[in-house]
Amino acid sequence: MHMQSLAAAQKPSKIGSIEFLPVNLFASVMGISGLSLAWREAGKLFGTSAVIADICGILAIIIFVALSIGYLVKWVMHPQKVKNEFTHPIFGNFFGTITVSILLLSSVMGIYSQTAGQWIWMFGTVLTFVLSFVFVARLLKGNLNPEHVVPALLIPVVGTLDISVAGGNMPFAWAHEVNLLSLAIGGFVAIVYFTLIISRLVHHAPLPAGLVPSMMILIAPFEVGFLGYTNFEQRMDSFSSVLFYFGLFLFLVLFFKVFKKTVPFGASWWGVSFPMGALSNAALKYAMFTDSWPLTALAVIILALLSIVLLVLFVRTIGILLNGELLRG
Structure with a gap:
């Protein structure tokens, strides 16, 4: 009886072990x-209800809290696993999804509490600068294997x-100079990494x-650059238009390379979500700025596609979590 109890205690959970929680799941929050x-932006353009934006915002916060608790537990119980993940030449780059998630959540939270949004932004800003310093310094050590030069380097x-x-x-x-520093x-x-x-x-x-799926990250510098530049300048010009259009062109090229049945589903698929969100x-x-019906139609198509892709990713991720594939070594 004692042996049976011991065997039951040692038997792994059907869902899996927290030691295999992948850091790239934070891309789902992004x-x-x-x-x-x-x-929320669509509401300004079309006058749509804010309900979907609110639901997605609350879901992003819940997922971030759950993943943060899970990853902290992993760090406490399996510190070597976390260290190995952080120092890995490819998977280590996905730690950037944590800091960027915090920055994006500052915008989500800022809708409900300006003060909370500001504090979260400051916290995320410090972490992002520190992480960027660490990863650029790591890259300049030299002897980088070309096989390790992947789109995730950008994160x-x-x-x-x-x-x-x-x-x-x-x-x-001081925010003006900090934003300039971030854009610089x-x-x-x-440019160098791309x-x-x-x-x-x-x-x-x-x-x-x-x-x-991480190939889609290649569009992020252009679309995120467009958003950052126009938010900072509070206007649009030819330079911002060039950023937007090149990112759009790259998306069309990569779409048919990424969305193929031959690519197996896993947590890495969330790598398509935040570049598409930025787009x-x-x-x-851009549609609001140009007031052009073709660009408005394009914005609707991309928003619909993003919504469908994220819904599929969410449902399939829950599926592989419950069947034990997600947290399996």
């Missing part, structure tokens, strides 16, 4: 936050652009199937 902000450093996306309207006197770091590093990644994709072996927000903002 995607759902982006969807919330996109529906922790180019994520600094999200500081100005979320903080373009911050009332603090994110913008120029994006060139490195395209070179790797052209001259070396194709990405492993599990990393194929949707940018398209809605």
